[in-house]
Amino acid sequence: MNILGIETSCDETGIAIYNTEKQLIISEQLFSQASKHAQYGGVVPELASRDHLIKIIPLIKLTLEEAKLDFDDLNAIAYTAGPGLRGPLLIGASMAKSLAFSLKIPSIGIHHMEAHLLINLLEDPAPKFPFLTLLISGGHCLLINSKALGSYEIVGQTIDDAVGEAFDKVSKLLDLGYPGGPLIEQLAASGDSSAFNFPRPMANKDNLDFSFSGLKTSVFYALKEIDILTQEIKANIAASFQEAVAETLLIKSKKALEKTKQNELVIGGGVASNKYIRNRLINGLKGSQIYFPPLERCTDNGAMVAFAGSFYINKNNHKKNDLVLPKWPLSELKNG
Ligand code: KG4
Ligand code: ZN
Numbered sequence: 001m002n003i004l005g006i007e008t009s010c011d012e013t014g015i016a017i018y019n020t021e022k023q024l025i026i027s028e029q030l031f032s033q034a035s036k037h038a039q040y041g042g043v044v045p046e047l048a049s050r051d052h053l054i055k056i057i058p059l060i061k062l063t064l065e066e067a068k069l070d071f072d073d074l075n076a077i078a079y080t081a082g083p084g085l086r087g088p089l090l091i092g093a094s095m096a097k098s099l100a101f102s103l104k105i106p107s108i109g110i111h112h113m114e115a116h117l118l119i120n121l122l123e124d125p126a127p128k129f130p131f132l133t134l135l136i137s138g139g140h141c142l143l144i145n146s147k148a149l150g151s152y153e154i155v156g157q158t159i160d161d162a163v164g165e166a167f168d169k170v171s172k173l174l175d176l177g178y179p180g181g182p183l184i185e186q187l188a189a190s191g192d193s194s195a196f197n198f199p200r201p202m203a204n205k206d207n208l209d210f211s212f213s214g215l216k217t218s219v220f221y222a223l224k225e226i227d228i229l230t231q232e233i234k235a236n237i238a239a240s241f242q243e244a245v246a247e248t249l250l251i252k253s254k255k256a257l258e259k260t261k262q263n264e265l266v267i268g269g270g271v272a273s274n275k276y277i278r279n280r281l282i283n284g285l286k287g288s289q290i291y292f293p294p295l296e297r298c299t300d301n302g303a304m305v306a307f308a309g310s311f312y313i314n315k316n317n318h319k320k321n322d323l324v325l326p327k328w329p330l331s332e333l334k335n336g
Helices: 034-038 045-066 086-103 112-122 163-173 180-188 213-224 231-260 275-284 302-309
Strands: 002-007 012-019 024-032 076-082 107-111 131-136 141-148 151-157 264-268 289-291
Touching: 002 045, 002 086, 002 302, 012 045, 012 302, 024 045, 024 302, 034 045, 045 086, 076 086, 076 112, 076 302, 086 107, 107 112, 107 302, 112 131, 112 141, 112 264, 112 302, 131 231, 141 231, 151 231, 163 180, 163 213, 163 231, 180 231, 180 275, 213 231, 231 275, 264 275
Parallel strands: 002 076, 076 107, 131 264, 264 289
Antiparallel strands: 002 012, 012 024, 131 141, 141 151
């Protein structure tokens, strides 16, 4: 069975084909609009929708060509139904629905964050439910007790900014560009992570929630104190900020593993591609089994949507009939 996956929830048009017999992604294409949005310091939804519209058909054709398949060889189409930006989601959903209708095959609306989580199951070794999940992306920072497919209990979440959002905002303060995560990671590599003592937000609180807006504000005030911002100081700020994020994620993940009595931690989302954070979590949680997707499958991509589709063929994962669900909470997934 060949499942076409379509991801358009934000600023990446991701298309892929997952073959269920081979248990492989046999072809994938990704177009990132990041450079288009960079001049605005963040994603402009209207521009994102237009670009998805321009790219989606050529990318589907390229993906089929690369797999040496025809439209008729497709057996199902999975698309991101939410959460995400309404306009961009609508482009992917209407393409998926109309293609599925004309080919007389099923279309499957996928939850974007569940796709980020499930892509770990394509790896070898693969985690098995139940496990704890840490999803760290541009829109979310979630600790989840993942009990079974479609059955997720949020045990911790950010009360303000998402972790990727904090990277993007600090990058703006340092005048680095968008998206901020990879730029901060690169600059931090030459910096001293102990040069600035930024807070570990909510680390001492007993709950598993996060708060990253105060950390960003601390960077803002630290910058105000500096007369001449040299490249070296910038690198030190980037490294100290990154360490504050890494340690906060580590402290909360450790607490969550204890609270949920899980021993496996499954990580996903764009920030999970940060090698410094990956190493801090691996080294800090030595007694637990940690899973990460490959670097290129942490940020948004079509492969995770195509693969998630394989779990939901002939199953309904949401209660509503809406074409897209921009604010779909992970805890409201209907268990397969
Ligand atoms: O999962 P994703 O591609 O999209 C959302 O679902 O939000 O995550 C994008 C976020 C952006 O905020 C970006 O700055 C961040 O992930 N990110 C990183 C890195 N690569 C991407 N953050 C830290 N380090 C990175 N290497
Ligand atoms: Zn994402």
